[in-house]
Amino acid sequence: MKPADELVGLIRAYNPRTNEKLIRAAYDYGRDMHEGQTRRSGEPYFTHPIEVAVILAAQHLDDATIITALLHDTIEDTQASYDEVATRFGDEVAVLVDGVTKLTNLQLSSTQTKQAENFRKLFMAMSKDLRVILVKLADRLHNMRTIKAMRADKQVQKARETMDIYAPLAGRMGMQWMRDELEDLAFKVLNPEGRASIMRRFITLQKEAGDVIERITSDMRTEMTKAGIQAEVAGRAKKPYSIWRKMQAKDQGFSRLSDIYGFRVITGTEGDCYRVLGAIHQRWRAVPGRFKDYISQPKSNGYRSIHTTVSGRNGRRVEVQIRTQQMHDVAETGVAAHWSYKDGVRGENPFAVDPVKWISGLSEQFDAEEDHEDFLEAVKLEMYSDQVFCFTPKGEVVKLPRGATPIDFAYAIHTRIGHACVGAKVDHQRVPLWTRIKNGQSVEVITAEGQTPQATWLDIAITGKARTAIRRALREMDRERFVRLGAELARSAFEHVGKKATDKVLDMAAKNLRFREKEEVLARLGSAELTAAEVLQAVYPDLAPNEAEDVATERPVIGLSPDQSFHRATCCQPLPGERIVGITFRGKGVVVHAIDCDSLGNYEDQPDRWLDLHWHSGKHQPIYTVQLWLTIGNDSGVLGRICTLIGEHEANISDMEFVDRKPDFYRLLISVDLADAKHLHRLMMALEAETDVAEIERYRNPELSRPPGGD
CATH class of the missing domain: 1.10.3210.10 (Hypothetical protein af1432)
Incomplete structure (x- = not known):
């Protein structure tokens, strides 16, 4: 101790x-x-x-x-x-x-x-x-x-x-x-084996090439003396993990990896830093694309230094960092330099970052993020980011993480610019929005009135700020759509009992359901978080339909004309309680799909064929077939127990197909007849809890999408 x-x-x-x-x-x-x-x-x-x-x-x-x-x-x-x-x-x-x-x-x-x-x-x-x-x-x-x-x-x-x-x-x-x-x-x-292999290669390299670090350090000191520059030069081999990461990123073996040595030159003044850079580039050939000037463009944590990579002895690449002593002190302690002392005096370093500003800048874009996983993603993106510096058309510098796109650039300027973005120019050339911005490029955002964020932008943007703003805008747009749909569902439900869904009535429903405003009721109704019966119940409890009332099996869907027949889509097998839409087929009725069915993409350009449908509220009969993937243990009595369990939950097995038989498990596709989505949920929960069930999931197949009659 x-x-x-x-x-x-x-x-x-x-x-x-x-x-x-x-x-x-x-x-x-x-x-x-x-x-x-x-x-x-x-x-x-x-x-x-x-x-x-x-x-x-x-x-x-x-x-x-x-x-x-x-x-x-x-x-x-x-x-x-x-x-x-x-x-x-x-x-x-x-x-x-x-x-x-x-x-x-x-x-x-x-x-x-x-x-x-x-x-x-x-x-x-x-x-x-x-x-x-x-x-x-x-x-x-x-x-x-x-x-x-x-x-x-x-x-x-x-x-x-x-x-x-x-x-x-x-x-x-x-x-x-x-x-x-x-x-x-x-x-x-x-990964002890990976680290040990790198250490062994280092030892072999030293035996073959001698002390490369000492020789290059000596060469650099000689160049500094020739140029009349006072500077300290130090070299080191990079850490094993740093080398391993480069090997993985470049998909190269150790022998082909070049910049495994790093050298640092510490000078007296900022001007000397650039003189050192000139001396080194005169003596050794600079590697294109490997120069970074963090002195003129410091990192947000206060880091300043010049980075360059040159071809040293025998063509071996080495990285060189050039900085002043004050810059070096901040490089060693980062944001912590704000609290550091030297000779009893605190925080005199002009490059030390104010920690309050630093942390507020790092976390401001996360404060508005409501979704936990989105927040975690944004934090990790920010922590792992390296930076690129690009310019507005007016020459202002914008810092972005490496890999950023014009979408990120637009939102970095202003959220309003991001929302209205329709295109971009990089170095005066029109480029796709997914283009990766490089250091030193000039970026111009093209905007248009009426443009709104697209869901595909989430796959393009990489900054937490941009992704947060896009998600928030998409949620608001979804809310507007759900409010409109909810208003239509409320109008239909209230007219069904001889009433009108006026603003006053909806305000009363919001109050009784303990929501802040009627728009919240309509949004939840449109997104199927509330049923029309529940909204009616909140205002006219005596007029609301009895949820326990049996629903006629021949007309369980609302929104069809009397002469229209309907069929459940075989691709998604929608159940009562799930949001649905109908696709019309001339002379063959309507096929009902779940709202999230992938097959609906086939009809995006035919809006006249879409019908807004919903299930009757009440008690449905267990006649709606759904297929389930089950992986169960191959043991005595297991299949019998599974079948008994399904029967105990008032579901009927209408078909069963063994897809894969192994010595230790069976994989089967089982068809069960159910009443509604709640019935399915209860059954799946019960099966998942069974110790002999290794895996269970609902089976949906977009390839089975077909119109009535099979054509």
């Missing part, structure tokens, strides 16, 4: 004005609270908070963050309380410790919906004070460094969570060194 003197010495080296007394008090309090606790490795537990504090001290962070690191597990794992921590170390530290405790309790690698909700809580915690996530990242880094003491299954779980969440988050915050180490530690757990 590191003594308090060693930790205080690390802090005093960059912050002579540190509150040494408070640091020591936190050290002693944390040690006493964790007394008797051990880690899985057998070490005293308090060694962990000390190492977390050391990681943060290496980033030159403020006293409150260091003290939080020392105490970050006290409220959760010891007798310590929030009030006691606040009394001893102040409200600022208590709030930070409490925030880290809440983050620790979030299961970020759990199920999709819960994971999305926990991501939302993660962002909320970050928005209150970004230092909470800094401590959590350092906590995860030390846990990954000591992960071997955990059970094998826990190692995999933590490594996957680190690779999916914490590593990209560290990178998004500008702490690239931490991202690299977290990824490599997780890679060692998730």
Whole structure:
């Protein structure tokens, strides 16, 4: 266990004005609270908070963050309380410790919906004070460094969570060194063979080519001397996971991979950065398309540097990063540079980003996202994004994630521009909306009045902001359509009992059904979330049709003329309770389809053949055949139990076909006669709960779509 003197010495080296007394008090309090606790490795537990504090001290962070690191597990794992921590170390530290405790309790690698909700809580915690996530990242880094003491299954779980969440988050915050180490530690757990193979290739390469890094570093220093530039030059081999990722992305073997070495040149001034760039490009050939100037166009997390890739000795490609010392300090700590100290002075670095502005910029587009999975998708897109810089026709710079399209560009300018987009020009040439924008291109959006977002745009857009705006607009358009359909259904239902669906009547229905406005009632009626009988019941309970009343089997569908016959479509097999439409066939009646049937696409250009239909409310007879795919265990008595279960749920088996027979399972297509959609749901739930049923799903086949009579 590191003594308090060693930790205080690390802090005093960059912050002579540190509150040494408070640091020591936190050290002693944390040690006493964790007394008797051990880690899985057998070490005293308090060694962990000390190492977390050391990681943060290496980033030159403020006293409150260091003290939080020392105490970050006290409220959760010891007798310590929030009030006691606040009394001893102040409200600022208590709030930070409490925030880290809440983050620790979030299961970020759990199920999709819960994971999305926990991501939302993660962002909320970050928005209150970004230092909470800094401590959590350092906590995860030390846990990954000591992960071997955990059970094998826990190692995999933590490594996957680190690779999916914490590593990209560290990178998004500008702490690239931490991202690299977290990824490599997780890679060692998730794919030890892959990592070992890369390490072996490195050793072989060194034997064959000698110390390439030292030779190229020496060459670069010589060029700096020739140009009269004072600069520090350092080189390193890239991390195994970084190399592995490049191999997967480029589908190349190690021997064909070129840029596995990285070099950094640190200069005194911004002007020297460009002089270094010129000297390097004069000495070595630049690789086209591999130049990025993050000095003139900084990343949103404050990162500034010039990146170029050149062909070095023996044609081997190497990446070179050029920056000043101040830029380097921000590159090492990212957004955390806001709290860093140097010689006892905080936050003097002009490139350090204001964390409040950074986190608000990162999370603003997620605040309006209502759907959990959409939110999760948007967060991950943002965290994994690299940036491209493009220009408006007026020369203004727009930052977008790599792979962005003109749709993303339009919404980045303004939501109104995005909604009205009908086309785009890139570098003055008309291009499809799915075109990927490249660095330095000029983009012009073509708009038109009356244009509305298209559902296909969701497959084109990649930014969270664009996708959120498109989804919201589509929901509003769907709502308008559902309101119109609901109004028609309400009019028909009320006229059926001799009443009118006036605004006053619908307002009363909304009030009795506890909705804010009548439009909500109509929208839910149009989307089949409410039935016409329920709306009638809310206003005229004595006139509403009896739901239990038997429905005549010969005319169960409303909306047909007396001379029209109907047939259920064999492709989707619609059931009472499901939304339906009819397609007319001359001389052959009407085929009734479920509203979501894929076969309806065949009639999109023939709107005159469509009929708006709905099922009679009431009790339908179990005469409507639906086919189900079942995978069941091949064991004695299983099929008999399944058939008995179907009978117990008042459903009749009308046909059965064994599609696949294996030694351990049967796969069969079974036809059952049901009354309505609720009947189907109850039956499927019962079958799914049966231990011998491995899989069950409703069978629908668009290829079976055909008009009455088979032609």
